[in-house]
Amino acid sequence: MNSKKKFAALLLQWNEEENRREMPWKGEKNPYYIWLSEIILQQTRVEQGLPYFLRFKEKYPSVKHLALAKEDEVMRLWQGLGYYSRARNLHETAKNIQQNYKGIFPNTFDGLKKLRGVGDYTAAAIASFAFSEKKAVVDGNVIRVLSRVFGVETAFDITEGKKEFAQLAQEVLDEKNPAIYNQAIMDFGGTVCVPPNPKCEVCPLNKICVAKKEGTIDVLPYREKKTKIRNRYFNYLVIKNEKEIFIQKRTDSDIWKSLYELPLIETEKPLTKNLKNTLLKFLKTEDFKIESSSKEIIQLLSHQKIHFRFIHLVVKDIRALQIEKARLVKIKALAQLALPKTIHLFLFEKSLL
Ligand code: SF4
Structure with a gap:
């Protein structure tokens, strides 16, 4: 088995065993709830986002409820989560789906990407979780895991790196189980292959991990641009x-x-x-x-x-x-x-x- 196939197999096995994090959106098939959780969890820790997800779901149980809400009310419910453009986009997109899509989410990656505030990552998450489309998610967790396991040294924040990671993520995707695989790699990056101090000793991928072998864990993934404050x-x-x-x-x-x-x-x-x-x-x-x-x-x-x-x-x-x-x-x-x-x-x- 080549290392890419082995990677997916080990990851799914890890997922099968005791390592599944139970979350209210796991296994969810309703694209509205998946979308809601993904927008809330962008740039937000799970512990912080979870109560917001539950509150939004309770207050707006369908995309129609959200579409009909007042902007001030949506912003008030979002208060404290930061990155407020997400809340505005969420509300605008709900109105758009209600008015132009008869309240039904597009059911493909390409269709989803036409929605405001829905980029590659969110579209891949909804398309794979709700509609089992064979589309790999690429977020910070996925990039970290892939760069370390396969020793990718290309910076992920330049065009070349973005392409390379997207391609590699798609190549290692388990096409039979895209939803489970996508969830597994995100969970793995969030719990085992974490930014500082990854849990290499108990990691099921430590035998094939290039960064572990070459001692480059601390420098991967590599970022080129420095953030100006x-x-x-x-x-x-x-x-x-x-x-x-x-x-x-x-x-x-x-x-x-x-x-x-x-x-x-x-x-x-x-x-x-x-x-x-x-x-x-x-x-x-x-x-x-x-x-x-x-x-x-x-x-x-x-x-x-x-x-x-x-x-x-x-x-x-x-x-x-x-x-x-x-x-x-x-x-x-x-x-x-x-x-x-x-x-x-x-x-x-x-x-x-
Ligand atoms: S061995 Fe360490 S660095 Fe490599 S994938 Fe596992 S946790 Fe990450």
Whole structure:
């Protein structure tokens, strides 16, 4: 048996034995639930995504329910999961399936790929799990396992590497059991061949694993591009009275689109000396006093470092204040709005939520 055939056989055997992770979406044939779980689990750990999957499934038991939901409600349910464009795409795609596909998911890889937010990986997962199409999934777990077992040193984040991994994944796919095989390799990458400290001693592939033999486990899979981190300074204004507070919705194509936030002054550097003047320009009035300014709070996103500062202002006549984009809302209505994590935490700590 060549090493590629052996690989699939050993993997399926591992899957058969005690190593299956029970998850509510395992063995699922309903493409809507598979799609939901796959979108939720992108860039998210299983433990974190699981409660969200259960909540979405309960609230929107069919694609029709999701299609008819209000955007704010979907965003609110997604709050805390991050990468909010996934939630917007999820909602848009549900509406598209309901309106243009009579509520029925396409049943092929190519058809699924036409849906917004559905890339190669998600299309392969749905096509193989729901319709047994012979299509290999390629995600971070799969790339890690393949690069180590077969000693592939091509960087996975360049065009050549993407092609090579896609081809290799397809070659080693067990065509008789595409659904079980795809699930097995993802589970294997998530539990045995993990990024640091893989469990090589108990690994059923350790006899054929090139990285183990050549001592290259720590450098594989190889990534070429370094991620550049952009620093952004978000100065949030807390302007409120007993009952109301200024809030705005993020509408630009940027992080947290469709979520709510406090009035924001974004700067490229920390706002320190120029604070008073910047506020004068922003508020177009002198009727304010700076009551306090919080310590800097940092939130790391995949390519961005957000420096938060919350500035409390006292304004004599809050109703006379006009802030472009922002509006006054009742403080008790804040709990209904989807908010970025750090703002949610801040408002919660100030007993405003
Ligand atoms: S031997 Fe180690 S590096 Fe190789 S596949 Fe198994 S766990 Fe991964």
